[in-house]
Amino acid sequence: MTITNTPTTTQAVSARGLTKVYGSGSTAVHALAGVDIGFTAGRFTAIMGPSGSGKSTLMHCLAGLDSATSGSITIAGQEITSMNDNELTRLRREKIGFVFQSFNLVPTLDAEQNILLPLQLAGKKHDAAWLATVVDTLGLGDRLGHKPHELSGGQQQRVAVARALLTRPAVVFGDEPTGNLDSRTGAEVLSLLRSSVREMGQTIIMVTHDPAAAGYADEVVLMRDGELVGHLPDPTPEAVTSALAGLGA
Amino acid sequence: MFSLALANIRMYSRRFIAVTLAVMIGTAFLAATLMVNASTTASLERSIGEAYQNADLVAGISPDETDDSVGLGPEQLTAVRQAPGVAAAEAQSSAGARIETGSGDYNAIVQSYGSDEQLRTTKLDSGAVPAGREEITVDDQHAKTYHLKVGDEVGMSGSSADGSTVDFTARISGITTSSNSPFMGSNLQVTVSPQRYSTLIGSDPQYQSLLVRLDDGTDPAEATSAVTAALKSAGVPQASVMTAQERTVEDLAGFTGGQDQLTGVLLVFALIALVVTGLVVMNTFAVLVAQRTRELALLRTLGALSSQLRRSVLVEALVVGLVSSVLGVLLAIGVMAGLVGYVSTLPSASFAVLAVPPGAIIAGLLAGTVMTLFAAWAPARKAMSVAPLAALRPAENATVHNRVGKVRLVFGALLLLGGGGLLIAGAVLGLLLVGFAGGLFSFIGVLMLASLFLPGAVRGVGRLIGGSSVPAKLASLNSVRNPGRTTATATALLIGVTLVSMMMVGAQTTKQSFNDELARNYLVDVTVASPASYGEGFDGGAQPGPDAAPGVGQLGTEQAKLAAGVDSIEEVALLKPVGRNAAGEPVYAATAEQLARVLKDPSLVPGTGEVLVGQSTTSDDVEVTAFEGSTASSLATKHSQSEISAPLMSLETAQQLDGYTTGASAARAAAEAGPDQVGAYPLLWLKAANGLSTDQLQELSSTLAAELHVQDYQVAGGALERSLFNQVIDTLLLVVSGLLAVAVFIALIGVANTLSLSVLERTRESALLRALGLTRGQLRSMLALEAVLIAGVAAALGIVLGTAYGALGAQSALGAFTDVTLSLPWAQLALVLGVSVAAALAASVLPSRRAALLSPVEGLATE
Ligand SMILES: Nc1ncnc2c1ncn2[C@@H]1O[C@H](COP(=O)(O)OP(=O)(O)OP(=O)(O)O)[C@@H](O)[C@H]1O
Ligand SMILES: [Mg+2]
Secondary structure, three states: OOOOOOOOOOEEEEEEEEEEEEOOHHHOEEEEEEEEEEEEOOOEEEEEOOOOOOHHHHHHHHOOOOOOOEEEEEEOOEEOOOOOHHHHHHHHHHHEEEEOOOOOOOOOOOHHHHHHHHHHHOOOOOOHHHHHHHHHHOOOHHHOOOOHHHOOHHHHHHHHHHHHHHOOOOEEEEEOOOOOOOHHHHHHHHHHHHHHHHHHOOOEEEEOOOHHHHOOOOEEEEEEOOEEEEEEEOOOHHHHHHHHHHHOO | OHHHHHHHHHHOHHHHHHHHHHHHHHHHHHHHHHHHHHHHHHHHHHHHHHHHOOOOEEEEEOOOOOOOOOOOOHHHHHHHHHOOOEEEEEEEOOEEEEEEOOOOEEEEEEEEOOOOOOOOOOOEEEEOOOOOOOEEEEEHHHHHHOOOOOOOEEEEEEEOOOOOEEEEEEEEEEEEOOOOOHHHOOOEEEEEOHHHHHHHHOOOOOOOEEEEEEOOOOOHHHHHHHHHHHHHHOOOOOEEEEEHHHHHHHHHHHHOOHHHHHHHHHHHHHHHHHHHHHHHHHHHHHHHHHHOHHHHHHHHHOOOOHHHHHHHHHHHHHHHHHHHHHHHHHHHHHHHHHHHHHHOOOHHHOOOOOOOOHHHHHHHHHHHHHHHHHHHHHHHHHHHOOOHHHHOOOOOOOOOOOOOOHHHHHHHHHHHHHHHHHHHHHHHHOOHHHHHHHHHHHHHHHHHOHHHHHHHHHHHHHHHHHOOOHHHHHHHHHHOOOHHHHHHHHHHHHHHHHHHHHHHHHHHHHHHHHHHHHHHHOOOOEEEEOHHHHOOOOOOOOOOOOOOOOOOOOOOHHHHHHHHHOOOEEEEEEEEEEEEEOOOOEEEEEOHHHHHHHOOOHHHOOOOOEEEEOOOOOOOEEEEEEOOOOOOEEEEEEEOOOOOOOOEEEHHHHOOOOOOOOOHHHHHHHHOOOOOOOOOOOEEEEEEOOOOOHHHHHHHHHHHHHHHOOOHHHEEOHHHHHHHHHHHHHHHHHHHHHHHHHHHHHHHHHHHHHHHHHHHHOHHHHHHHHHHOOOHHHHHHHHHHHHHHHHHHHHHHHHHHHHHHHHHHHHHHHOOOOOOOOOOOHHHHHHHHHHHHHHHHHHHHHHHHHHHHOOHHHHHHOO
16 A cells, blocks of 8 residues: 655655565564655654554654665655765755654753754854744743753753754654653644744654644654555544544554 | 672673773782792792702701801711611712813803712713713703813813812713702803812812712601711711701792892782772772662662662672682783793793792782772662662763762872872982872872862863864763763873873983983093903003003003094093092093093093092192102192092193103002002093994993903993993883883773773763764764873873872982982873873774664664
């Protein structure tokens, strides 16, 4: 079964025939069993599915953090499966933003240094006005000098979001970015993500278990056993819940 | 808890590799030191025992005997032979002789070729037993060295105690196995027939001891009393009769002592290595406990008592300590076996044997285990204080501040100030012991205060270099992330580097000071004294005369010409004694032109009417009388700083002295000193080429001695003494640095260890950085820089500290004797820094490789 978004608009990220096999022989696990997918630029997509369905694996492969067993992946027009480690690293710091579930920040750096880290790694100057906008939007103005352990969980996630947005990447990946937050703080972070899509035209791909979180997305992609098994445009939490129930999750 | 400790060790075995290595080396050092002592003793015992190998009893005069006339002679030997139970007895005796082979003249120790086959200590290799008066045997090693073989004829001469001399041509009838007895020294080992031996030893021979063989089945105790009784009746009231084994042990006692000192010195270095090892162990366990905080807290919530947690850590330390000590002792045995194996292949040390005393094994095991337990004590207490709540808090260790115990701070400060005061006092007053105590105390103080300045220093240097790039910035932040860890790691290295640089600065300063002193004392590079002034013939010993022909007495113009012909000799001045000063000391003269060329400081050339005098003469003028003159001339003095140089004037001045002549009679007058005067003989003053090495100078010295037909010791001078002294100091420095290198090596293992443990701890963080765009290379360089930062700062501080200690120490040690000139061995110190930094770089290779190879996804998945 193959599900693709409308292929007419430009695609920020796309994958063709993507497989990922862990182990070999009888113990082989097909974490991705042939995935074809495209993510339209400027949209907020949520990937959902039961535990072990391959969501994280898909995200890691798409982001060039992990190598796929076969298939091709294109990010911002570049084929990445043939890139070596250094090229992938450079791609990540320039074209991709990350928000992880936890441990998003380097503990020895303060909030501002954490936000600037990818740009500094790339040896690029940051756009001060853009930084101010991002920091303002995220309400981090008075927290920039703090070390991660001096920030609340929500603030830490917002710093991670700021860092992800600052490079104006082709795509921001989030693996359960609100998984560790209470529902109110989670909602704040999700609104921020959605407004970056609406107002800045950012592309975001987010893995989540939470139907409420998925409700912020423009579209939900459903996975089971390493395959795409459906998608919900303009999802509501209720629709997502029933779709997941249909997958047996 | 025991099972938990074992599980931990098994689970985290990789984390214990470095600490095991460190403990192993420290323990091995200690055990090997003790084995050196035991092996030396055993080797000596073996070589001494050789002399008594086949004897049942050895009889000698008791050391308590005060009467000199009591001795062992033929009478006593006969008495012992007749004692009940005695099968045979032989005298152990040797005489000195000289053997002339045509190519040289050698000292020999001569023994009689014993008649009792079993008591004989020499073994015939080839040829025949010496028969008659004209045959001898020589030992195979010397035979090889001197190219002697059976049938050769050599000259043999000697004189016995009663004054009779022997001189004959001997034929070599056989070759014997060389004895390793230390009593033989390096002498040629010769045996002769008993008839010949009696002519060598004289009419009243005195034997060292009597070797006794007993009849089969005789009780040694009974025989001992029988022999004692026989000796008593033969006029030896206090005989010492003992078994060969007992006698060997007693002889051995006379040889030891020297090696006990060696053991003492080595033990100090082993102790330093163990202290450094202790720091590495402490750090390792502190890191392990910190990394396990959550796990420990979980155990606490599940009901583990805090004392159980501590015990668990201590059991881990015990197991690690025990295993590494066993490995260390094995390593020591292996290294020593290899060493002894190598040494025993050297001809002069074939008797070397390895001895592994139980004491060395026990001491090694105990020291390694106890030290590991001791070092793990503080980390174990920390494990005890983990609160159950810590399991629930997020593990965040970026700001774990190492609180310095107040007591330690106060104590450290007191030690530093008190010790520093003592050290400076020692330096000012030139008191070595005071300086030593001060240095020791203040250094302990510095180490106790290390947590105050080391992290700060690393942070400061890190800031300096950190601004440039992200990896550098991260490295500098990481290097001081755990100040306690940084302190312990850097301290371990600081100890070794401080001591090494102290030795280097001390050695260099000592050399410089000594060289300055020599430069003051010796106005020229090389001096050659006339052989006559030592009462030895100069190839014949004709009448002395300043201008005598070569080979007939004293140095003269011929020798000056010969000396000038020697390579590397640039200028020569012949100094002739021309008269005496009021104190009767000879006064020398040479032409002003020659003096100007040989003197190192040409401004010292005495002008006409002037005498150059040494430091001890303070007056403004001296009275000088020519040897055949009657009137003393009063001459102005010119002062040099030399403490040993004789008064000197130019030949032009000497010619104006009353009664000055250069004739043979004047020379005779100079040599034949008056009742309260010393004979005066000509000297050669030489200027050698600049920049000669020690070896070249030694060679120059022996070439001069050979060319001028003088003995080696008659060639002296500043250049030679300097090079000899420098060689001694350099050798000592090399040995000491080598011994300290063990401690430095252990400390570097500690650097690698801390880094790899930190890397393990920061796996997630590294993965995050990789995800965010840190390349593999950048990650590697970040970790390398972290190691270099800690090691570099520790080494730099160690060098600064060591320089201070070396300078003050040299001042305390030498201040009382000479002016100390501080001199820094820049190249050596730079080498220490370079080696430390390079080793830290190397130490970071494995951990950073592991970190860089881990994929970001795997890293992010770790807990
Ligand atoms: N390193 C690995 N080695 C072997 N199998 C793996 C590995 N990583 C993931 N898998 C397997 O691949 C499959 C997909 O895993 P993945 O982490 O992508 O699931 P997920 O959808 O993210 O689950 P969750 O919702 O629990 O995070 C699972 O069956 C998992 O067991
Ligand atoms: Mg997942």
